[in-house]
Structure formats: C-alpha cells, structure tokens
Amino acid sequence: MSISYLNISGVRNLMAPEFNPSARINIISGKNGSGKTSILEAIHFLSTTRSFRTHEIRHLLTQGQEAALVFSRVLDSHSKHPLPLGVERRLSGDVRVRYDGRSLDSAELASLLPVQVLYSGTFELLDGSPAVRRQFLDWGGFHADVQFINLWRGFRRALKQRNSLLKYGKVDRLQMQVWDREFIAYGEQLTEHRRAYLDRLIPEFNRILSILLDDISIELKFFTGWDSKRTLEAVLSDQVDREIQQGFTLAGPQRADLRFRCDGINAADRLSRGQKKLVVSALRLAQGQVYRQHSDRACIYLVDDLPSELDEPHAQLFCNFLEQSDDQCFITCVDPDSLIKFWSPDTDLALFHLDAGSLSCR
Numbered sequence: 222m223s224i225s226y227l228n229i230s231g232v233r234n235l236m237a238p239e240f241n242p243s244a245r246i247n248i249i250s251g252k253n254g255s256g257k258t259s260i261l262e263a264i265h266f267l268s269t270t271r272s273f274r275t276h277e278i279r280h281l282l283t284q285g286q287e288a289a290l291v292f293s294r295v296l297d298s299h300s301k302h303p304l305p306l307g308v309e310r311r312l313s314g315d316v317r318v319r320y321d322g323r324s325l326d327s328a329e330l331a332s333l334l335p336v337q338v339l340y341s342g343t344f345e346l347l348d349g350s351p352a353v354r355r356q357f358l359d360w361g362g363f364h365a366d367v368q369f370i371n372l373w374r375g376f377r378r379a380l381k382q383r384n385s386l387l388k389y390g391k392v393d394r395l396q397m398q399v400w401d402r403e404f405i406a407y408g409e410q411l412t413e414h415r416r417a418y419l420d421r422l423i424p425e426f427n428r429i430l431s432i433l434l435d436d437i438s439i440e441l442k443f444f445t446g447w448d449s450k451r452t453l454e455a456v457l458s459d460q461v462d463r464e465i466q467q468g469f470t471l472a473g474p475q476r477a478d479l480r481f482r483c484d485g486i487n488a489a490d491r492l493s494r495g496q497k498k499l500v501v502s503a504l505r506l507a508q509g510q511v512y513r514q515h516s517d518r519a520c521i522y523l524v525d526d527l528p529s530e531l532d533e534p535h536a537q538l539f540c541n542f543l544e545q546s547d548d549q550c551f552i553t554c555v556d557p558d559s560l561i562k563f564w565s566p567d568t569d570l571a572l573f574h575l576d577a578g579s580l581s582c583r
C-alpha cells in the first residue's frame with residue numbers, strides 16, 4: 222500500500238498541505254518547529270486515527286480547531302487505481318473513517334494501511350516499560366493472523382474479570398474457576414502466537430542489524446509473563462492466596478516482555494544513543510519486512526530526523542536499506558543536503574520543504 226495524494230487539515234501548525242508523495246522515498250526538510258514531525262504524525266493518524274506523540278487528541282488538533290482531517294488516495298498493490306481514504310477526528314471524540322465510499326472500524330483501518338514509525342520515542346522499545354514492548358510484539362501478532370485480535374480481546378476480558386474478583390476480596394471460588402479456565406486457554410494461545418511471531422521476527426532482526434550495525438550482536442529473549450518451565454495453570458493455583466492479598470493477577474501474558482542483551486548486559490545500559498537508534502530501527506524495519514513476507518503487502522515507513530545521532534557511514538547504510546526495501550518512506554531532516562547524497566540517481570525521490578507549516582516541492 223502506498224499514499225499517492227495527501228491533504229492534511231487541522232493538524233498542529235500545518236497550513237493544510239496538499240501534495241503527491243513519491244511511491245518510494247519522500248524527504249521532508251525544514252527548520253526546528255516547521256512541522257516535520259507533524260507531517261509524519263498526520264500520516265500515522267491516517268493509518269490509526271491516533272498520534273504517536275500524544276494520547277490526547279486536543280494536542281494534535283490545531284489550537285482552536287474542532288477537528289483534524291487527513292484525506293488521501295491510497296494505492297494497493299492489487300488495485301489499478303488509488304482509492305480515497307479519509308480520517309476525521311473531532312475534539313468531541315467522534316472519529317470517522319471512510320474508504321472508497323464506506324466506513325471502516327479501527328481494526329479494518331489498521332490492516333489497510335500499516336505504518337512503522339521511527340522517532341525519538343522509539344527508543345522506549347529498549348528502555349521504556351514492558352507495555353511498550355508488548356505493544357510492539359502484539360502489532361506483529363495482529364498483522365500476522367486474523368484470529369489474534371479475538372484471542373487478545375478474550376484474554377483481556379478474562380484478566381479484567383479475574384482482577385475485579387480479586388480486587389473486591391470476596392473471591393467466589395467457583396466463579397474464579399470459570400475465569401481461570403478462560404484466562405489459561407486464551408493466555409496460552411496468545412503466548413503461542415507471540416512466540417511464533419518472534420520465531421519469524423528474530424532472524425529478520427538479526428539480518429537487518431548486521432547490515433546497519435555489523436559490530437554488535439543483540440540477544441533477544443522472550444519472557445512469557447510467568448515461569449515458563451511450569452504451566453500457567455500450576456502457577457495460578459500456587460499463588461492464588463498471594464493474589465487475594467495483593468488484589469490482582471500476578472503472573473500471565475499481561476506481564477510478558479522482551480529482553481535485549483548485548484555482551485551479556487542489558488542493551489539499554491550498554492549501547493550509545495546512535496547504536497540504540499540502529500537497534501530499534503532494525504526492530505521496526507524487521508517488523509515491516511516480516512509483514513511484507515507474510516502478507517505480500519508493504520508497510521509505510523515514517524522516519525523522523527533520520528540523520529540525528531548517526532554518523533555518515535551509518536546514515537548511508539540506513540538509506541541503502543530503505544532504498545532496497547521497495548517500500549514507501551517519509552523521512553524528515555533539518556538539512557536536506559545531509560540526506561540527498563545517500564540515494565542512487567535512479568531512486569524515485571521526492572523532496573519537500575516545510576516553512577512554518579507551509580509545504581512546498583523542491
């Protein structure tokens with residue numbers, strides 16, 4: 222899937238830019254505060270109805286505006302003509318997604334136009350909370366298998382019910398058994414899906430990391446959320462008294478995590494900023510490549526400030542990888558000359574410049 226036309230209104234400082242991106246490499250340059258990240262945010266909003274920078278929609282909307290609207294035409298590799306896709310979100314909370322004349326829900330939208338974002342917050346994959354890594358992992362599960370979302374919802378429901386029984390202290394053992402069965406059944410399946418996804422992701426991650434950063438190797442380990450030498454059932458029945466004391470479920474897939482180690486040490490404590498950037502980039506790029514292998518469809522990559530933290534040879538390797546990936550990329554930078562030199566002359570490259578929210582073609 223690629224975007225062939227974009228029209229953004231009501232997003233941050235952007236002055237309603239309207240443009241035709243290249244199906245391959247788009248470079249958007251501009252000074253600090255000109256609106257570069259906001260353009261990527263608008264594309265992410267088109268893909269998910271949300272921002273990657275804020276959970277609060279009012280921050281994404283241009284101050285004083287009632288709604289953000291991103292209208293586009295998107296081209297599927299299987300269709301001949303681009304089709305209209307529009308996402309609108311109002312301050313009141315209303316969300317409207319229209320694709321080719323019909324409404325879509327957020328799950329349909331997410332599988333229509335998947336994006337991968339690389340920005341300063343992506344570092345959280347290494348040094349943020351486990352929730353960030355579970356979200357990363359479950360993005361893969363969601364896109365790999367249509368059943369995943371049902372498993373995930375079933376598991377969340379069982380966890381919620383179990384926690385509310387534990388919270389109010391008076392645990393009805395019979396009722397608890399019912400939710401335990403659901404919790405275990407969904408939890409084990411969810412974990413198998415996560416494991417199967419990682420079995421595909423990890424080799425791809427190692428391959429891309431060896432291209433971007435050949436002198437480092439990272440060991441990626443999956444923690445299921447409980448002592449995986451034992452069954453989830455055994456763990457639950459052992460700790461039920463402690464759970465009643467504490468008032469919530471202590472172990473299970475809601476505690477899953479990924480652990481990154483470099484030379485036997487936690488990667489977040491070991492690596493430089495530039496190295497971390499390349500490791501999290503390799504993870505996101507691998508996720509996009511696995512998605513492509515599995516679905517025969519492409520992700521769109523949004524790379525904010527590609528040159529920052531990277532020396533020239535590594536920025537060059539990063540660009541080479543994007544160039545060879547065949548996917549649509551939106552890349553921002555302050556100085557366009559720092560990026561333009563990295564592409565081969567036959568690359569389908571479009572250059573845009575932002576000045577105080579106004580976009581022009583270069």
Ligand SMILES: Nc1ncnc2c1ncn2[C@@H]1O[C@H](COP(=O)(O)OP(=O)(O)O)[C@@H](O)[C@H]1O
Nearest residue numbers: 233234253254255256257258259280282283284
């Ligand atoms: N809700 C908003 N309404 C209007 N302007 C905003 C809003 N939020 C941020 N801005 C302004 O938008 C500009 C663009 O920010 P940003 O996209 O982060 O710039 P860049 O990535 O180019 O440095 C900033 O100058 C910021 O002050």
Ligand SMILES: [Mg+2]
Nearest residue numbers: 257258259525
């Ligand atoms: Mg920015």
